[in-house]
Amino acid sequence: MVDSKRFQFTAAVEISYLDKTIQGWSCEYIHEPGSVNQKQISLLRQVVMDGEISQSQMIDILNGSAIGRPVHRWNR
Known part of the structure; x- marks a missing residue:
């Protein structure tokens, strides 16, 4: 996806540090x-x-x- 310009190389590196499940969700997104x-x-x-x-x-x-709205942190 980096080669097809779907996202930047630096974003790809950031994704690589995430849990495999979240990486999969990110890919779907x-x-x-x-x-x-x-x-x-x-x-x-x-x-x-x-x-x-x-x-x-x-x-x-x-x-x-993506659209500049504030991000909410959820209570866990």
């Missing part, structure tokens, strides 16, 4: 609406470091950061 950038993935990594998240929470994070 990228195939559906388009691309993600490094800022979005970095934000996702920060939230994941605080604890586990669901796929819908991940989508909310990526959608929220």
